[in-house]
Amino acid sequence: MLTPSHDGNAMACDVTIIGGGPVGLFAVFQCGMLGLRCTLIDALPELGGQCSALYPEKPIYDIPGYPQISAAELIHRLEAQAAPFHPRYLLGHRVDACRREGEGFVLTTDKGEVIETGAVIIAAGAGAFGPNRPPLAGIEAYEGKAVHYLVRRPEDFRGASVAIAGGGDSAVDWALALQGVAARIYMIHRRAQFRAAPESVARLQALAGNGVEFVVPYQLSGLEGDGAALRGVLVESLEGETCRLEAQHLLAFFGLKSDLGPLQHWGLDLERHQLRVDPATCATNEPGIHAIGDVATYPGKLKLILTGFAEAASAAHALYPRLKGKALHFEYSTTKGVPGH
Structure with missing residues (x-):
């Protein structure tokens, strides 16, 4: 269970949200509408969770009011919706410890940040995400400079020769997005068949010879460079034939590996790597800690983004009396607008 402690130099907020996917971002908005100050922590270096990391260009069809919206655009709009409340984002941080202090909590990240918070909302999806790194010698030296597991700014690849390895939606989506930006794109996959959406694969195959070259069936075997700048990517066929691709990135x-990590040791009720919550309030068995989105479970739970949105509202409203010491006088957004606007 959580143990009493105290940190004198911690950053204070009302609610700390663990998880920067769509549900966590909407929780920032819901808390903000109630006047609750938020810090959001995510292990990935950018907002969006799986939406940004796995399928940024994929359309989503079941977001109310949007017949179709890409995952990346959904995250962009949710970030803009939360912006008026000035949340603090701690990206590239994993929450390592949580201990109770009075009625609140003290959280510590793997990078030494300490947050004093009145309550915690866990919106961690399947847990903290990290990339599945290819087993290439010396790859760590190039990470963040020439080897990338996420694309933050497509313009960073303007005019460059780019090797893309993988056969799923992320690989195909980013190849399509970078076509016309990168000078050349090599698509490396150990099979001729790709696992991405058939329509996307067809669009990519139509670009063969027009700045896109398919390197199949091959797999990564090495990197050439000085440890900072990349000059070439080495690939090997299933028969052992090797070749060099001139590439700067x-x-x-x-894919990403996920793990609940330290959350498993907080004394929270677990059911198959999910947190059991009260469906009315999304409260866990630990007072002041709520869980929403895919990480939360209860009878009849639907694993949909829109379900997580509703849970974010339920958790924020349930936490208000605890944090403010008074009952919530509910008003519709059409009546009160956005606070401060």
Whole structure:
């Protein structure tokens, strides 16, 4: 269970949200509408969770009011919706410890940040995400400079030769997005068949010879460079034939590994790597800690983004009396607008 402690130099807020996917971002908005100050922590270096990391260009069809919206655009709009409340984002941080202090909590991240918070909302999806790194010698030296597991700014690849490894939606989506930006794109996959959406694969195959070259069936075997700048990517066929691709960047999309990590040791009720919550309030068995989105479970739960949105509202409203010491006088947004606007 959580143990009493105290940190004198911690950053204070009303609610700390663990998880920067769509549900966590909407929780920032819901808390903000109630006047609750938020810090959001995510292990990935950018907002969006799986939406940004796995399928940024994929359309989503079941977001109310949007017949179709890409995952990346959904995250952009949710970030804009939360912006008026000035949340603090701690990206590239994993929450390592949580201990109770009075009626609140003290959280510590793997990078030494300390947050004093009145309550915690866990919106961690399947847990903290990290990339599945290809087993290439010396790859760590190039990460963040020439080897990438996420694309933050497509313009960073303007005019460059880019090798993309992987056969799923992320690899194909980013190849399509970078076509016309990068000078050349090599698509490396160990099979001729791709696992991405058939329509996307067809669009990519139509670009063969027009700045896109398919390197199949091959797999990564090495990197050439000085440890900072990349000059070439080495690939090997299933028969052992090797070749060198002249490339300045490698985008490796082999999926993300997820793990609840330290959350498993907080004394929260677990059911198959999910947190059991009260469906009315999304409260866990630990007072002041709520869980929403895919990480939360209860009878009849639907694993949909829109379900997580509703849970974000339920958790924020349930936490208000605890944090403010008074009952919530509910008003519709059409009546009160956005606070401060």
